[in-house]
Amino acid sequence: MSDVSDPCVTPGGARPASGTRAMVVEDEVELATLLGSYLERDGFEVTVVHDGLSAVATAREVDPDVLVLDLGLPGLDGVEVCRQLRTFSDAYVVMLTARSDEVDTLIGLSVGADHYMTKPFSPRELVARIQAMLRRPRAGHQAEAVVASRTFGDLEIDPAGRDVWLGGRPVALTRTEFDLLAALSGHPRMAFSRRQLIDAVWGPSWVGDEHLVDVHVGHLRRKLGDDAAAGRYVRTIRGVGYRMGTGR
Template sequence: MDPQGRDTMTEASTGRVLVVEDEPDLARLIRDYLQNAGFRVEVRHDGAEAVSAVRDFAPNVLVLDIGLPGTDGFEVCRQVRTFSDCHVLMLTARDDEVDKIVGLSLGADDYVTKPFSPRELVARIQSMMRRARFAPTVAGQPMDEPSGLIHQIGELRVDGSSRQVHLSEKPILLTKTEFDLLASLAAHPKQVLSRRQLLDMVWGDDWASDNHLVDVHLARVRRKLGEDAANPRYIHTVRGIGYRMEAPA
């Protein structure tokens, strides 16, 4: 703590965080740690309030418990993704792979399993706020920055300046995470990028999570592009390694 009583465990942050957690003590603990780290924080305790709060508060990050009364966290995430591109960090009381996959498939960016360290949660949120994130090197070689560039691969156009994607002139709506993954692949056509490299590019090299995040989010990108994973046109799986972007022959 500094002389004013603020937590100096991390650098000061700016941004808005909405915490949706039905356990009042845990919600207060999360709020206090985030406020000490410099965030503006609002708290809600049920799913019905959460969706309205996202519209009104427009958070940069939504910390969302899955096990909410009434409207659960999965449904909240589904509704929020129809109008907001905020980062979503889901909280789950069980180390259940199914819960994680469902949450990610609905558009969450990551998950934390209870019990968790409030310091770790703050660090995760600060890492989210540093996006867009692209790794500086691949195999030790400098990489081009996808941000601000236009990449045309076949009929797929990825515009880093406007963060827009068009396929055959049709707009494709992606979340921040989905766009960053697609832009990272598009910036390096025909180059195989490992799951770990993509995780570092999009989530940051200090992201303490598993590579499964990449698979789930790219599955969503493929669906939005109308891709068949068994017979892909643009995003090719390199078994045991990662992914490669290539235009149809």
């Protein structure tokens, strides 16, 4: 396990031959070390940092696949770290917070966090949830590599390349937003429940508040210039969940 103060930190150039890169960003040194140890035991290449400014700089170097990010950091808080991270990385982000109120949770999710956990929590559960995220179906996985682009009015989705265009202009989506759109557009006549979308995007082993889906659908709609009333691209099906709109 590497710390930013350790001269043996792996440079950002070569990705390890085996293992997935994880970063733990936590100012509680003992907790950070504990989480790093659990991740290392599970086969991750781990880098640990303890403040927000170091987190952004180090993420640019090591190019992590997943970030465990504390909300209450010195320097830059977790929300600002996540905002900056999303300008150059699509790493999975698990936000940690010591505050259980919904506002903090929604703030974390609004900047592109994929999941959140409230302290105290089990390190084993954290690792299990990270593994579930990494295993979850991707629109670009082998089974969908030959799927043609999908068009809904001005919206075009390329599942294999994980690209989205609206009116010919590219739309920047987070991994989670793209996976939601891919799930909906893959079965455009199907009304998905929140649980079905959780299973498709987060994985069947995910446990938590299913209204997490609503938050990400809201972000997706905003990026597509859509809203619940119009339902041009994502329609709300009352009493059920969501389905793909026609684009008109």
